[in-house]
Amino acid sequence: MKAAIISDIHSNLEALQAVIKDIKKRRIKRILCLGDLVGYGANPDECIELCMRETKIIVAGNHDWAAIGKTDISVFNPVAAEAIRWTQKNISKKNFNRLNKLELIETVDSILLVHASPQKPEQWDYLFTLDEFKRQFEFFKTQVCFVGHSHIPSVVFQEANGYTDFLRDNPFPLIDNRKYIINIGSVGQPRDLDPRASYAIYDGNNKSIDIIRLDYNIPLAQQKIIDAGLPEVLADRLLAGR
Numbered sequence: 001m002k003a004a005i006i007s008d009i010h011s012n013l014e015a016l017q018a019v020i021k022d023i024k025k026r027r028i029k030r031i032l033c034l035g036d037l038v039g040y041g042a043n044p045d046e047c048i049e050l051c052m053r054e055t056k057i058i059v060a061g062n063h064d065w066a067a068i069g070k071t072d073i074s075v076f077n078p079v080a081a082e083a084i085r086w087t088q089k090n091i092s093k094k095n096f097n098r099l100n101k102l103e104l105i106e107t108v109d110s111i112l113l114v115h116a117s118p119q120k121p122e123q124w125d126y127l128f129t130l131d132e133f134k135r136q137f138e139f140f141k142t143q144v145c146f147v148g149h150s151h152i153p154s155v156v157f158q159e160a161n162g163y164t165d166f167l168r169d170n171p172f173p174l175i176d177n178r179k180y181i182i183n184i185g186s187v188g189q190p191r192d193l194d195p196r197a198s199y200a201i202y203d204g205n206n207k208s209i210d211i212i213r214l215d216y217n218i219p220l221a222q223q224k225i226i227d228a229g230l231p232e233v234l235a236d237r238l239l240a241g242r
């Protein structure tokens with residue numbers, strides 16, 4: 001199987017359109033999505049609809065659950081919570097129901113897809129440090145687990161003897177006796193100081209992964225956020241990539 005994996009779109013239609021166009025240009029037929037379709041940006045309905053049309057599988061993210069009242073937004077920072085309240089007022093009933101149907105975890109062709117962590121997907125734990133990644137390996141049996149959530153692309157591997165480390169290469173081969181947790185970064189709100197949209201290409205035949213970065217129309221996405229009356233800081237951070 002060859003597939004593109006996308007995550008954390010966050011209602012950023014300009015970034016999503018650019019990523020899907022790039023995937024199609026590469027003739028990749030299958031797109032899998034790790035959730036957070038909404039929250040932060042100005043086009044929730046459009047992003048839900050485009051994702052539903054173009055992707056094979058979508059798992060739920062914490063902002064998707066928050067938008068439909070399944071996750072308590074009192075734990076969100078004030079700006080994220082405000083964006084969720086705005087989203088709740090601005091998505092259609094049909095799209096509300098679509099978000100409500102998303103599963104938390106899916107397996108396809110021996111890869112695991114989950115928004116936050118395989119251990120407890122519903123707790124939305126963040127994986128930043130090596131120890132945080134390391135703890136997760138016993139909770140999945142597939143060779144590869146794709147995650148999103150932190151908006152920071154990162155790859156951690158574990159060897160059969162338990163040795164675990166970050167992998168800095170990109171693209172990189174999947175080595176048979178290693179397991180991998182791969183954070184593919186964010187389409188719509190990157191936070192690694194690189195404002196370009198991020199997604200991954202998984203090539204199961206050639207056993208390789210490539211994390212792609214892509215320019216998109218940031219000024220337009222920013223203007224829409226301001227015009228929608230969403231917090232201006234959400235526009236600023238798109239250009240800052242954090």
Ligand SMILES: [Fe+2]
Pocket residue numbers: 008010036061063149150151
């Ligand atoms: Fe997110």
